[in-house]
Amino acid sequence: MIMFRPLMVLASLVTLGAISPVRSSVDSRPNFVVIFIDDMGYGDIEPFGSTENRTPHLRRMAEEGMRLTSFYVASPVCTPSRAALMTGCYPIRVGLAYGSDHLVLFPGDSHGLHPGERTLAELLQEAGYATGCFGKWHLGDQPGFLPTDQGFETYFGIPYSNDMWPHHPNKSWPFPPLPLMRDTTVEGVVDDLEAQGKLCQQFTEAAVQFIRENRERPFFVYLPHAFVHHPRHARDSFLRKAEEPGIDWEAAGERSGSREEAVKTRAQIEEVDWSVGEVLETLRALKLDRKTLVLFTSDNGGARGCDNGPLRGRKGTPFEGGMREPTLAWWPGSIPAGSANHEMMTTMDILPTFTRLAEAELPEDRMIDGFNIAPLLLGSPHATSPTKAFYYYQRDQLKAVRSGPWKYFASGELYHLEKDIGETRDVANQHGQVVAQMKRRLERARVDLGDGQRKGANTRPVGIARHPRTLLPRPGATGEEAFTPTLLVRP
Numbered sequence: 001m002i003m004f005r006p007l008m009v010l011a012s013l014v015t016l017g018a019i020s021p022v023r024s025s026v027d028s029r030p031n032f033v034v035i036f037i038d039d040m041g042y043g044d045i046e047p048f049g050s051t052e053n054r055t056p057h058l059r060r061m062a063e064e065g066m067r068l069t070s071f072y073v074a075s076p077v078c079t080p081s082r083a084a085l086m087t088g089c090y091p092i093r094v095g096l097a098y099g100s101d102h103l104v105l106f107p108g109d110s111h112g113l114h115p116g117e118r119t120l121a122e123l124l125q126e127a128g129y130a131t132g133c134f135g136k137w138h139l140g141d142q143p144g145f146l147p148t149d150q151g152f153e154t155y156f157g158i159p160y161s162n163d164m165w166p167h168h169p170n171k172s173w174p175f176p177p178l179p180l181m182r183d184t185t186v187e188g189v190v191d192d193l194e195a196q197g198k199l200c201q202q203f204t205e206a207a208v209q210f211i212r213e214n215r216e217r218p219f220f221v222y223l224p225h226a227f228v229h230h231p232r233h234a235r236d237s238f239l240r241k242a243e244e245p246g247i248d249w250e251a252a253g254e255r256s257g258s259r260e261e262a263v264k265t266r267a268q269i270e271e272v273d274w275s276v277g278e279v280l281e282t283l284r285a286l287k288l289d290r291k292t293l294v295l296f297t298s299d300n301g302g303a304r305g306c307d308n309g310p311l312r313g314r315k316g317t318p319f320e321g322g323m324r325e326p327t328l329a330w331w332p333g334s335i336p337a338g339s340a341n342h343e344m345m346t347t348m349d350i351l352p353t354f355t356r357l358a359e360a361e362l363p364e365d366r367m368i369d370g371f372n373i374a375p376l377l378l379g380s381p382h383a384t385s386p387t388k389a390f391y392y393y394q395r396d397q398l399k400a401v402r403s404g405p406w407k408y409f410a411s412g413e414l415y416h417l418e419k420d421i422g423e424t425r426d427v428a429n430q431h432g433q434v435v436a437q438m439k440r441r442l443e444r445a446r447v448d449l450g451d452g453q454r455k456g457a458n459t460r461p462v463g464i465a466r467h468p469r470t471l472l473p474r475p476g477a478t479g480e481e482a483f484t485p486t487l488l489v490r491p
C-alpha cells in the first residue's frame with residue numbers, strides 16, 4: 001500500500017538539500033500556523049459576537065488581524081473537512097467524502113487519505129519548511145496514512161476523534177483505548193476525562209516547543225485541537241473560571257443538555273483561547289510575529305452546546321451553521337489590522353495560498369479546487385473572491401451551491417445570504433433566472449465531482465490498507481482478534 005513513499009522521501013531529501021543552503025540566512029518567506037478547532041460554532045468567540053465566552057486572545061488576534069466572515073469548510077464533519085484542508089480539494093474528489101462505512105473514519109478503518117495525494121504539509125516540506133502536526137489527525141490511522149507519512153516531520157496527538165474510546169455511550173461500537181501518539185508510535189492512552197481535559201495544553205505546548213526549535217527556518221505548524229469535541233472536559237483552572245457569572249445558564253444548559261455540560265463547553269472554548277494566546281505570545285517573544293501567518297478556524301459547525309450565532313443548522317448539516325466557520329487571519333504588518341473580509345473563502349484555498357507565499361510549486365498533474373486568496377488576506381484594494389461557486393456536500397450528496405450572495409439547495413430553496421444569513425426566507429419564486437443558473441452549476445458539479453450514485457469524472461481514489469488493524473487492542477478481546485477494526489466487530 002505504501003507505494004509512493006520511498007521515492008517521495010528521496011525526492012524531498014534531494015529538494016531540501018538543493019534549497020536549504022541557498023535560502024539559509026535571508027529567508028523572507030512567512031511561517032504558517034493553522035489552529036483548527038473541532039466542532040466550534042460561528043458565535044462561540046468574541047470576534048464573532050459571543051458575549052458569554054471570554055476570549056481576549058482571539059479578540060486581540062482580530063484587532064491585529066482580519067475576520068473572515070464567509071469562510072467555509074468543505075464538509076460539515078471531521079474527516080472530509082480535514083481531507084479538504086490537507087489537499088485543497090473537495091473531499092469527494094480525493095475519495096474521502098466519508099469513511100469506509102460511516103460519516104468519518106473509525107479506528108482501524110481500511111480507508112485513509114491516499115499516500116499519493118500531495119498534501120499541504122508535503123508541498124511545504126519539499127520547499128524547505130519544518131512541518132509539525134500537534135493534535136487530532138483523523139485522515140487514517142494505518143501505516144501510510146499517518147501525519148508523518150503525509151508530509152509532517154513530526155506528530156504528537158490522537159489519530160482520530162476523542163470520543164472514539166471505550167467510554168463512548170454507543171456500545172454497539174466497541175472502541176479500543178484512545179492512543180496518544182508520537183510520530184508513528186503509541187506513547188500513551190487517553191483513558192479518562194481528566195486526561196481528555198489536558199489535551200489542549202499538551203498539544204499547545206508541543207506546538208510552542210516546535211516553534212522555538214525551528215525559529216531559524218520557515219515552519220508550518222498544524223494545531224488541530226481535540227477541543228471542543230465531545231466528551232468535553234478542561235483543566236481545573238478553566239472549569240472553575242467557567243463557573244463564574246456572565247452567562248445565561250438556563251439557555252446554555254438547554255443548549256448543552258445540562259448546566260455541567262455548559263460549564264465544560266465554556267471552559268473548553270476559553271482554554272482554546274488560552275492556546276491561541278500561547279502561540280501568538282511565543283511568536284511575539286521570538287520576534288517572528290511579522291513573519292508568521294496564523295489562521296484560526298474550526299473543522300465544522302458547532303455541535304451540541306456550541307453557539308452557531310445567527311446561522312441556521314449545526315455540525316453535520318449543509319446549512320451555514322454546519323459549514324461557515326469563525327475564522328481569523330493574523331500576520332502583523334501584512335494582513336491589515338482590525339479588518340474584516342466578507343468575500344467567500346474556503347479551507348481549500350489554504351493550500352494554494354500558502355504554497356504561493358512559500359514560493360513552492362503547486363502540483364500540475366491533478367485538479368486542485370482551492371484558489372490563491374493572498375490578495376484578499378493582504379487587503380489588496382478591490383480584490384474579490386476567486387471562488388465563483390462553492391458546493392455544499394453532505395457525505396457524497398450534493399446539497400447546495402453558493403455563488404455570490406446566493407445559496408441554492410438541490411431541493412429547490414434559494415436564499416440571499418447577504419440579506420438573510422440565517423437562511424429563513426426562500427426567495428426561489430422571485431428569482432427564476434438565478435435558480436436556472438444555479439441548477440446549471442449543480443449539474444456541472446455532478447459531472448465533475450459526482451452526487452450519490454452518480455460518479456464524478458474527475459475524482460481520485462481513496463487510500464486503502466489491505467490488512468487494517470487498530471493501533472491498540474480492544475478490551476475484553478484476545479490475540480489478533482483484539483485488533484479488529486471497530487466497524488468490523490459485530491456484537
Ligand SMILES: [Ca+2]
Pocket residue numbers: 038039077078229299300
Ligand atoms: Ca469536527
